[in-house]
Amino acid sequence: QSVLTQPPSASGTPGQRVTISCSGSSSNIGSNTVNWYQQLPGTAPKLLIYSNNQRPSGVPDRFSGSKSGTSASLAISGLQSEDEADYYCAAWDDSLTGPVFGGGTKLTVL
Amino acid sequence: EVQLVESGGGLVKPGGSLRLSCAASGFTFSSYSMNWVRQTPGKGLEWVSSISSSGSYIYYADSVKGRFTISRDNAKNSLYLQMNSLRAEDTAVYYCARCSSCYNGRGVRFDPWGQGTLVTVSS
Numbered sequence: 001q002s003v004l005t006q007p008p009s010a011s012g013t014p015g016q017r018v019t020i021s022c023s024g025s026s027s028n029i030g031s032n033t034v035n036w037y038q039q040l041p042g043t044a045p046k047l048l049i050y051s052n053n054q055r056p057s058g059v060p061d062r063f064s065g066s067k068s069g070t071s072a073s074l075a076i077s078g079l080q081s082e083d084e085a086d087y088y089c090a091a092w093d094d095s096l097t098g099p100v101f102g103g104g105t106k107l108t109v110l
Numbered sequence: 111e112v113q114l115v116e117s118g119g120g121l122v123k124p125g126g127s128l129r130l131s132c133a134a135s136g137f138t139f140s141s142y143s144m145n146w147v148r149q150t151p152g153k154g155l156e157w158v159s160s161i162s163s164s165g166s167y168i169y170y171a172d173s174v175k176g177r178f179t180i181s182r183d184n185a186k187n188s189l190y191l192q193m194n195s196l197r198a199e200d201t202a203v204y205y206c207a208r209c210s211s212c213y214n215g216r217g218v219r220f221d222p223w224g225q226g227t228l229v230t231v232s233s
Contacts, residue, residue, distance in 0.1 A: 002154060032218075033218075035218050035219055035220070037155075037220070044205055044222075044223040044224065044225055044226055045147075045155065045205070045220070045223050046221075046222075046223070047219065047220060047221035047222075050210075050211075050219045050221075051211075051219070056221060088154065088155055090155075090218045090220075091218060092216060092217065092218050096172075097169055098157055098160070098169050098170075098171055099145075099157040099160075099217075099218040100157070101154060101155045101156065101157065102154070103154045104154040104155070
């Protein structure tokens with residue numbers, strides 16, 4: 001079982017807005033920033049959002065992140081077929097003294 | 111271009127050992143903390159170990175503590191993972207990842223990741 005909890009799947013149609021949640025605790029999300037990773041089929045993960053809501057250069061502004069208390073969310077607006085991927089949240093855990101990941105959410109574009 | 115290339119994966123019997131390497135290029139390797147993260151086939155991501163830029167700070171996941179050893183050679187721009195007493199549950203793709211904005215090895219901003227190397231533990 002992953003320390004951070006994500007829904008196993010999400011879906012949407014092209015152009016739609018979808019959100020993916022990530023739930024943690026006071027030792028991880030509650031006290032540290034959240035990062036999101038996108039893993040396209042057959043490739044390595046790629047940093048999508050860092051420090052809760054910052055986008056690395058090259059990441060479209062269709063992707064946005066937010067955090068409140070011990071939960072975080074990733075929102076994807078104007079959904080495109082190329083967004084079909086696995087998405088993971090991650091945060092440092094002060095109790096475990098290391099990073100923890102969510103179990104991943106498989107996004108399907110219908 | 112910032113690049114990380116892992117090597118050293120393969121098939122090993124339970125109880126055996128393997129040493130993974132990660133060759134870095136395109137950035138000042140000695141300025142960054144580095145990490146190993148693994149992914150079981152068809153499953154999610156699991157952090158394995160991290161090491162600070164100088165090697166002074168090292169962290170391990172409980173699942174590998176006492177069996178795996180992370181190290182680095184800044185002169186060779188290389189990161190290593192010595193894996194001993196391997197178990198079937200260690201079977202995974204192992205990625206090395208650079209940690210940006212990490213302090214003393216602590217952080218989760220992994221960018222970029224290597225392409226991964228597959229470790230299979232089976233008799």
